[in-house]
Amino acid sequence: MNPRPLLELMQLGKTYPTPQGPAVIVRDVNLKIAEGEFVCLIGHSGCGKSTVLSIVMGLNEPTTGSAILGMREIDGPGTDRGVVFQSPSLFPWLTVEQNIQLAVDQVKPRLSPAERLACAKEALAQVGLAGEADRHPAELSAGMRQRAGIARALAMDPKILLLDEPFSLLDALTRMELQDELLRIWEQHRKTVLMVTHDVDEALLLADRIVMMTNGPAATIGRIMTVPFARPRVRAQLADNPEYYRARDSLIAFLEGQGNELPKEEQCPA
């Protein structure tokens, strides 16, 4: 791992004031992500995964600690972070290409219009949507829309991609398709990714490391697993690997164990 992480979360915590007093959602989140790493954040629903991610996105402010991207502390949203939300959030009044161009225009104002168009087209081609450039989001399937959302994030050429359960609203078949697609794209560019997911298999297929969060309230990082599989990965080959099932069992055991026992502080790796 590089000596200097691209993204570093230090003692990150979020507390919301509520009528019943302050509600600690997450606390003491410490995590370093190296350049080119693919990290998945996994945990039970409501434990605060999105909260952590939204702080990195700059859409939410931490109550304690800080998040540092590159050399700078994150203090607001910015174009150095490409984001994909659970719902594709494409603008329905623009064509797919215009949606991506909106992002490109903003990120690369110094390029000529022709170069920016080329940029958008390239991003679309990367996710296999070259033929759908002139269609409106409403005319696309859910999977295609989410592809376009990924294309928009890629077109920004960000330092890091932040994905919040990008595939969880898709049917199983489309989800697998997009996972494979993301894997293929990632293995080409090795862009740093922080992705929130519920899906153990998705995390094992994609991630270099899987960060497991304890249950809320006051959730934190419980364990971090380094995924041992070599790259490039192929879904079918993983299924033949006995190591895969060991890793999978260990993840599931952690998530199930969350119901009963609270993790000890020492389990938190530095």
Place this chain on the structure above:
Amino acid sequence: MKVPALPSTLSANPSTAGNAAPAKRSLPRVEPASIILPLLAGAGVLLIWTALSQTVSPDLPSPLRTWQESKRYVLDPFFKDGEMSQGIGRLAFYSLMRVIKGYALALLFGTPLGFLIGLSKFASRALDPLIQVLRPISPLAWLPLGLVIFQRSEPAALFTIALCAMWPTVLNTAVGVRSISTDYLNVGRVLNLPRRKMFFSIILPATLPYVFTGYRLSLGIAWLVIVASEMLTGAPGVGGFLWQEYNSLVYSHIILSILTIGFIGFLLDRLMGAVEARFKTT
């Protein structure tokens, strides 16, 4: 239909394949019942109308007499014998022009006001109570005030139309702005869009469907108000004609005016409904 240029087998999944098909807008098929039933209802109304004119209210002209006395106004809608006697088409045109002017004023002031209230908590808290009080005021109440302010009937009528018609535009626009998906706004924030671009690229287009719902409702009210304002000011138009003929005891022309008002109001609503639907589908 274009085939997706994917190496995938999207079509293996019925739900995604269904979504991928371009949404075709087919014209609604006209069922026989949807023609026959309104005709029957219309015949029923004519029957009751005839019965009323024959029995309890002898002053009420029967449908037949109404038609005979109104024939010329309908069949030659643009004739003009003088200020007092003009075809119904000509009168409707005057009213429409007046409505369009007042309506344009309503949109001109109502749209920005709606955006202001939707975007600014401060403006919303300051103006919401005021709007709630102004909104239920009848055109009959505004018109005299307009006459006091402007001294002339025409601007007073426009003032009244604009003041009464703008509220649906204001309120719908404000609601539209407030109900923009936070995902859209977050995308804008992540892209660091400057305020101007945030407004014109995201907030405005996302709000348009609501704005046009407001525009349709506002037009309906503007048309309602026109009659009242013409009656009170005696301005030439369908409403002015209605009042003039009432005073001249030509009651059949009251009915002619009423039907004209209803018919034009219906057409206007259909027109704006079509415009509104265009923005809904995008």
